[in-house]
Amino acid sequence: MNAPTAEQPLLDISGLRIDLTGKRTVLHDVSYAVRPGESLGLVGESGSGKSMSLKAVLRVLPTGARTTGDVTFDGRSVTAMNPRELRAFRSGQVAMIPQDPRAAANPVRTVGDFLTEVLVRTRGVPRAQAADRVVGHLADVGIPDGEQRLRQHPHQLSGGLLQRVMIAAALAAGPRLLLADEPTTALDVTTQQEVMAILDEQRRRHQLAMVLVTHDLDLAAAVTDRIAVMYAGTIVELAPSKGLHRTAQHPYTAGLLRSRPAIGTRSRPVSLPGRPVSAFEAGPGCVFADRCAFTEERCRTERPRLEAHGSHLVACHRVAELAAAGTLLETTS
Numbered sequence: 001m002n003a004p005t006a007e008q009p010l011l012d013i014s015g016l017r018i019d020l021t022g023k024r025t026v027l028h029d030v031s032y033a034v035r036p037g038e039s040l041g042l043v044g045e046s047g048s049g050k051s052m053s054l055k056a057v058l059r060v061l062p063t064g065a066r067t068t069g070d071v072t073f074d075g076r077s078v079t080a081m082n083p084r085e086l087r088a089f090r091s092g093q094v095a096m097i098p099q100d101p102r103a104a105a106n107p108v109r110t111v112g113d114f115l116t117e118v119l120v121r122t123r124g125v126p127r128a129q130a131a132d133r134v135v136g137h138l139a140d141v142g143i144p145d146g147e148q149r150l151r152q153h154p155h156q157l158s159g160g161l162l163q164r165v166m167i168a169a170a171l172a173a174g175p176r177l178l179l180a181d182e183p184t185t186a187l188d189v190t191t192q193q194e195v196m197a198i199l200d201e202q203r204r205r206h207q208l209a210m211v212l213v214t215h216d217l218d219l220a221a222a223v224t225d226r227i228a229v230m231y232a233g234t235i236v237e238l239a240p241s242k243g244l245h246r247t248a249q250h251p252y253t254a255g256l257l258r259s260r261p262a263i264g265t266r267s268r269p270v271s272l273p274g275r276p277v278s279a280f281e282a283g284p285g286c287v288f289a290d291r292c293a294f295t296e297e298r299c300r301t302e303r304p305r306l307e308a309h310g311s312h313l314v315a316c317h318r319v320a321e322l323a324a325a326g327t328l329l330e331t332t333s
């Protein structure tokens with residue numbers, strides 16, 4: 001297969017719907033594409049389906065899950081891959097950065113064994129050469145004393161160091177797509193920033209595509225090209241990250257922006273009223289209708305489609321009038 005051009009997506013998710021056992025729909029009609037080297041943020045409240053959409057890419061959904069729609073990688077259907085193709089895809093094309101590095105690391109193996117194994121298994125590097133290469137991979141993620149670290153076990157490393165090791169392992173496999181599901185939430189705030197900066201720098205240097213799941217809109221805006229805002233198992237707005245706090249068009253995106261804490265820049269955060277709903281709890285209309293300040297009759301009966309409004313895709317019946325009135329954007333920056 002030819003290498004994808006800049007226009008061709010590397011990852012293409014189209015019309016994805018996931019039903020878990022007991023007719024629990026957790027994702028419906030989710031579509032997004034990520035081009036080679038592009039970074040996409042997935043944001044939204046708990047239960048909105050962010051992790052599910054990543055699990056669908058790796059085909060690691062809960063037992064009994066039924067999937068419709070398609071996931072393609074570099075033009076090939078992931079859904080249609082046989083077990084051998086799926087193994088090759090998971091080990092060589094896509095890498096997952098875990099949320100909690102301590103839970104993901106094997107406590108009885110040294111850092112050196114773990115990283116060496118990745119190189120031997122995914123890249124076919126001879127074991128004798130792998131050790132030298134591993135030290136280089138650790139230096140790339142800001143661990144200069146790699147020789148010494150190789151002999152250590154996960155419990156001897158801080159959470160931030162261990163997450164750097166996980167990033168080194170992900171990069172060592174030579175993937176083209178990184179999937180990072182809240183990769184810094186298990187770390188303290190200053191370490192979060194350091195680890196995110198390293199992940200961002202390495203991603204750019206190796207020109208990798210990335211899907212970053214995070215609750216932090218400001219973080220997503222800083223390190224991604226576009227942001228998809230999810231609510232109740234669907235995307236309600238997909239927009240360029242740059243300037244999103246000034247350009248949000250969906251009432252939910254605006255609500256998320258107003259609810260985030262920020263020091264010194266604006267008035268107190270305003271929490272969104274009500275609680276988030278799961279996809280299977282949403283009525284026939286707009287998934288956000290119960291919590292939206294602009295709901296009218298049509299919003300309760302007819303599901304809005306994700307449609308282009310300028311450079312954004314927005315699923316809201318009232319998007320044009322809200323934009324014209326400028327109502328959404330008064331307090332988000």
Ligand SMILES: Nc1ncnc2c1ncn2[C@@H]1O[C@H](COP(=O)(O)OP(=O)(O)OP(=O)(O)O)[C@@H](O)[C@H]1O
Binds near residue numbers: 026278
């Ligand atoms: N293993 C599972 N079995 C049954 N339901 C599940 C399972 N995992 C997730 N769900 C449900 O699927 C829906 C989407 O969950 P998902 O984990 O994708 O949310 P999320 O957006 O990643 O949330 P969070 O921010 O809390 O990680 C939720 O309603 C959740 O309760």
Ligand SMILES: [Mg+2]
Binds near residue numbers: 050051052181
């Ligand atoms: Mg999640």
